[in-house]
Amino acid sequence: MSLLNVTDLDVRFALRQGEVRALRNVSFSLDRGERLGIVGESGAGKSVAAFSLLNLIAKPGFIAGGSIRFDGQELNGMSERCLRKIRGNRISMIFQDPMMTLNPVLSIGEQMVECLKAHRRISSREARTIALHKLQQVQIPSPETRLDQYPHELSGGMRQRIIIAIALLLDPDIIIADEPTTALDVTIQAEIMALLLELCEKHNVGLILITHDLGVVSQVTQRMLVMYAGRVIEEGPTREIINDPQHPYTQGLMNALPQMATPGERLNQIPGSMPSLSKLPSGCAFHPRCGFVKRADGQPRRACHDVIPDFVESGNCRVACHMVAEMLNGEPSLAKEETP
Amino acid sequence: MIAFLTKRLMHAILVMFVISVLAFAIQGNLGDPIQQMVGQSVPESEREALRERFGLNDPFHTQYLRFAANALQGDFGFSYFYREPALDVIARHLPATLELVFGATLIIVLLSVPIGVYSAIKPRSPISRFFMGVSIIGISVPVFLTAIVLIQIFSIGMTVSLFPQDTAWGSWLNGFLSTEGGMPSFGRGQDLTHMVGYWDSNLFTLGGLRHLALPSIALASIMLPLFIRLIRAEMQEVLQSEYVKFARAKGISLRRIYFVHALKNTLLPVITVGGVQIGTMVAYTILTETVFQWPGMGLMFIDAINRADIPLIVAYLMIVGVIFVVTNTLVDLVYGMVNPTVKLTGKPA
Numbered sequence: 189m190s191l192l193n194v195t196d197l198d199v200r201f202a203l204r205q206g207e208v209r210a211l212r213n214v215s216f217s218l219d220r221g222e223r224l225g226i227v228g229e230s231g232a233g234k235s236v237a238a239f240s241l242l243n244l245i246a247k248p249g250f251i252a253g254g255s256i257r258f259d260g261q262e263l264n265g266m267s268e269r270c271l272r273k274i275r276g277n278r279i280s281m282i283f284q285d286p287m288m289t290l291n292p293v294l295s296i297g298e299q300m301v302e303c304l305k306a307h308r309r310i311s312s313r314e315a316r317t318i319a320l321h322k323l324q325q326v327q328i329p330s331p332e333t334r335l336d337q338y339p340h341e342l343s344g345g346m347r348q349r350i351i352i353a354i355a356l357l358l359d360p361d362i363i364i365a366d367e368p369t370t371a372l373d374v375t376i377q378a379e380i381m382a383l384l385l386e387l388c389e390k391h392n393v394g395l396i397l398i399t400h401d402l403g404v405v406s407q408v409t410q411r412m413l414v415m416y417a418g419r420v421i422e423e424g425p426t427r428e429i430i431n432d433p434q435h436p437y438t439q440g441l442m443n444a445l446p447q448m449a450t451p452g453e454r455l456n457q458i459p460g461s462m463p464s465l466s467k468l469p470s471g472c473a474f475h476p477r478c479g480f481v482k483r484a485d486g487q488p489r490r491a492c493h494d495v496i497p498d499f500v501e502s503g504n505c506r507v508a509c510h511m512v513a514e515m516l517n518g519e520p521s522l523a524k525e526e527t528p
Numbered sequence: 529m530i531a532f533l534t535k536r537l538m539h540a541i542l543v544m545f546v547i548s549v550l551a552f553a554i555q556g557n558l559g560d561p562i563q564q565m566v567g568q569s570v571p572e573s574e575r576e577a578l579r580e581r582f583g584l585n586d587p588f589h590t591q592y593l594r595f596a597a598n599a600l601q602g603d604f605g606f607s608y609f610y611r612e613p614a615l616d617v618i619a620r621h622l623p624a625t626l627e628l629v630f631g632a633t634l635i636i637v638l639l640s641v642p643i644g645v646y647s648a649i650k651p652r653s654p655i656s657r658f659f660m661g662v663s664i665i666g667i668s669v670p671v672f673l674t675a676i677v678l679i680q681i682f683s684i685g686m687t688v689s690l691f692p693q694d695t696a697w698g699s700w701l702n703g704f705l706s707t708e709g710g711m712p713s714f715g716r717g718q719d720l721t722h723m724v725g726y727w728d729s730n731l732f733t734l735g736g737l738r739h740l741a742l743p744s745i746a747l748a749s750i751m752l753p754l755f756i757r758l759i760r761a762e763m764q765e766v767l768q769s770e771y772v773k774f775a776r777a778k779g780i781s782l783r784r785i786y787f788v789h790a791l792k793n794t795l796l797p798v799i800t801v802g803g804v805q806i807g808t809m810v811a812y813t814i815l816t817e818t819v820f821q822w823p824g825m826g827l828m829f830i831d832a833i834n835r836a837d838i839p840l841i842v843a844y845l846m847i848v849g850v851i852f853v854v855t856n857t858l859v860d861l862v863y864g865m866v867n868p869t870v871k872l873t874g875k876p877a
């Protein structure tokens with residue numbers, strides 16, 4: 189049993205036009221100290237997945253089913269009171285945009301001390317000492333003065349360091365980082381990522397890293413998930429997926445990387461764009477953009493249009509694709525669940 | 529800080545200059561001052577002599593400069609009716625108005641913050657819906673109607689039965705409404721505490737407060753719906769923000785999120801709007817004071833208009849202008865002090 193086991197997570201948004209399903213049958217696990225990457229185009233459901241782990245999905249979203257087992261406890265359905273003891277304490281989060289994440293009217297010190305005091309019975313003085321120590325760990329120059337400063341006095345990179353320090357304040361088991369460097373200057377992205385990796389390794393903290401940078405995923409994580417339209421479509425050891433992606437979508441993502449293009453030519457983008465959740469295509473949600481809906485002999489593969497693919501094992505990976513299933517087993521992989 | 533104050537002072541001077549030109553222009557157009565002074569029977573030659581003597585034949589700018597120079601020394605001329613300096617008349621009426629505005633402001637703050645915050649946190653609860661409904665009605669009801677209804681209910685007592693008399697609650701409500709409320713609805717009453725100078729206060733005796741109650745409520749009712757809606761809207765927006773989500777992800781209690789993280793950010797824009805509205809409320813006192821015969825500047829101003837007491841009218845306009853400028857500056861100062869992202873410099877943040 190891993191530290192975190194997510195099984196068949198189902199998250200929906202009750203919108204005026206009807207219910208949309210933002211996550212379906214999302215399953216993954218994370219061992220202690222393990223680093224997991226989640227990739228996919230924007231709108232794939234990565235952030236929804238991150239927020240629903242701690243039941244922080246805002247209305248009209250809700251967790252409609254599935255299980256989130258963390259260290260022997262079930263988080264889905266847990267009371268707010270108990271969840272609050274886990275949030276920021278045993279599982280903490282880092283958000284995308286450091287310019288928006290800190291409260292503009294509270295000093296850095298207040299925002300750190302309150303977090304410590306929410307989880308431990310300690311004096312403000314002790315809390316300040318711990319906060320100072322964490323600021324030193326994230327290599328912020330003159331940390332004492334930072335404690336009394338307000339967010340607007342600090343640069344984006346500096347703020348993200350502070351947010352990392354806040355995430356580490358209570359020595360959590362897991363940090364969920366939702367695109368922690370996307371909003372930063374390109375020049376400091378690598379710096380912040382390296383810092384996060386170093387601290388996670390040093391303190392044996394598990395990391396769920398959401399990003400669309402496959403380079404970062406391959407450098408930082410041991411395992412990865414590829415998401416498309418609210419589903420996991422490929423999952424396995426990062427090295428194997430990067431070296432030999434099975435799902436046509438994952439292959440497309442790899443081919444779209446700048447280093448795969450001939451200099452001076454256009455990048456090999458996947459044609460089309462991800463469908464909106466309210467207008468999901470039938471069968472495999474990726475089929476309208478997929479180059480493999482026809483077999484090599486030109487025959488269309490009906491299953492791609494009609495049936496949601498189930499996972500097949502391929503080496504150490506799991507892939508949800510009829511084409512892959514056919515190659516492995518000679519027949520398409522039929523999901524237990526039909527499209528509603 | 530010094531740069532900030534200098535800048536505000538320049539603003540203030542500019543605003544006061546515009547107001548004074550307008551006030552002075554009005555003065556010239558409100559009828560013939562000589563006629564006000566001497567009446568019909570005086571022959572035209574004597575009138576002309578008087579005009580010459582008072583400088584009324586001088587060009588506009590000469591007259592304005594004379595007026596401005598006097599005004600700067602606090603001299604707005606003599607009130608025709610009271611036969612004393614206009615500024616003294618105003619000073620006598622000012623405390624009553626300021627106390628009325630103070631009472632209304634207090635009511636607005638004490639009610640709008642909790643109601644606005646509650647209805648932002650629980651937008652679907654029946655209580656929130658009730659307050660939102662009432663505030664829509666409140667926005668559209670004119671203040672004199674509110675005032676008259678208040679007087680009818682709390683001062684006179686209802687003379688008709690509004691509720692079914694044959695039910696227990698109906699007859700209780702009818703009885704409650706028809707009992708002579710006895711809330712004073714006329715003037716400031718006798719229980720005034722003398723403070724300093726012209727300032728007699730309603731705030732320190734029960735009788736004084738009772739007299740202040742209905743006029744303050746009526747005046748507050750104009751702005752209250754606006755404030756409730758403003759606070760609710762701001763708070764709802766803040767509750768959607770990333771920093772509130774992050775605070776939740778840190779495991780901070782909802783109570784602390786609402787009242788420490790969200791409220792402070794909610795009230796910042798409210799302070800700015802609120803300060804301007806308090807200035808506006810001074811002008812709204814005209815109606816409220818008329819209905820309740822509250823002897824403040826507003827009532828004095830209406831009387832001055834009826835009596836064509838031009839120096840008093842001009843002095844009133846100037847003083848209201850000063851109050852506007854002063855409240856706006858104070859609001860900016862307070863805003864700068866509570867908002868860490870604003871440095872009180874001459875430059876806009």
Ligand SMILES: Nc1ncnc2c1ncn2[C@@H]1O[C@H](COP(=O)(O)OP(=O)(O)O)[C@@H](O)[C@H]1O
Pocket residue numbers: 201203208210228229230231232233234235236237247248249464465
């Ligand atoms: N507040 C919301 N209301 C309605 N739908 C939402 C909301 N938040 C997310 N969704 C849906 O969930 C999908 C996934 O969003 P998200 O997880 O933010 O994508 P990403 O992978 O880019 O992080 C969106 O495309 C949208 O359809």
Ligand SMILES: [Mg+2]
Pocket residue numbers: 234235236366
């Ligand atoms: Mg996202």
